[in-house]
Amino acid sequence: MALTTYWTTRPRARAETRKLEAEVDRTRAETTKILAEAEMRRPSVAPQDTTPKGWEVSGSVPEDYEVGLDYEVFFAGRASAFIRSRHENPASYASLVQSIKADDYQGTRLQMTARVKARDVVGWAGIWMRVDDANERTMAFDNMSKPDRRISGTVGWRAYSVTLDVPASGAYISFGAVLQRTGQIWLDEVRLNVVDDSVPVTDTYSNFPRRPVNLNFDDGTH
Structure with a gap:
């Protein structure tokens, strides 16, 4: 068996x-x-970095945005830089930034100017500048975020500026452009110039009151 x-x-x-x-x-x-x-x-080669030479990209989720050079849309010269959202729900913001030592500007009033063009910006955009001390503590800052100064919607090439006092203890100056949420901006002709005291500062911190007010809420509303 x-x-x-x-x-x-x-x-x-x-x-x-x-x-x-x-x-x-x-x-x-x-x-x-x-x-x-x-x-x-x-791909046979690694993807090319499109960030303009001398600049960096920052933001909470910078990969939600595209940054590069545009050789067809520019104000002067041969190209402009741009920031644009990659999809309809990008996270927070992206910023094009350059940082330099403050040595040559310590004790001066410094103005950043630039030309900006915008298309379909939902949220806001602006140029910005910040002064930090050697311990990276912010001493002066402006990013045009206030409603009466921010860039939104679609606008042609316009000149914008921010102005800060650079303290003698200032160590670093950072500057650039920022786009929050969807849309696209182009940046061109960025300049840093020392100005005299007749040019008012736009420092966000300079607008803080020197003393507290209305602590018992008896003075009504705005």
Whole structure:
């Protein structure tokens, strides 16, 4: 009985073995094909960084935005820089920024000017400048975020400026442009110039009151 079972089951076992080997060969062939297709899709060189030379990109989720150079839309010269949202719900903001040492501007009033063009900005945009001390504590700052100064919607090339006093203890100056939420802005002709005291500062901190007011809430509303 055992011998009969052996001779009747051996062909079946061989058939099962051949079936498994065929499955292995098919799986190996499919894997090789997938890897070959992936290799064909892989770029031959790493993606090029489109950030303008000398500048950096910052923001909470900067990959939600695209930053680069535009050789067709510019105010002067050969190109402008741009920031634009990649989709309809980008996170927070993206900023194009450059930082320099403050040594040459310590004790002066410094004005940043730039030309900005905007398209379909939902949220706001602006140019900005900040002065930090050696411990990276902010000493002066303005980013045009106030409703009466911010850039929104679609506007043609316009001149904008921010002006800050650079204390003698100022160590670093950072400046650039910012876009919050959707849309696109172009930036061109950025300038830093020392101005005299007749030019008012736009420092956000300079507008803070020197003393607290209306602490018992008896003075009504605005």
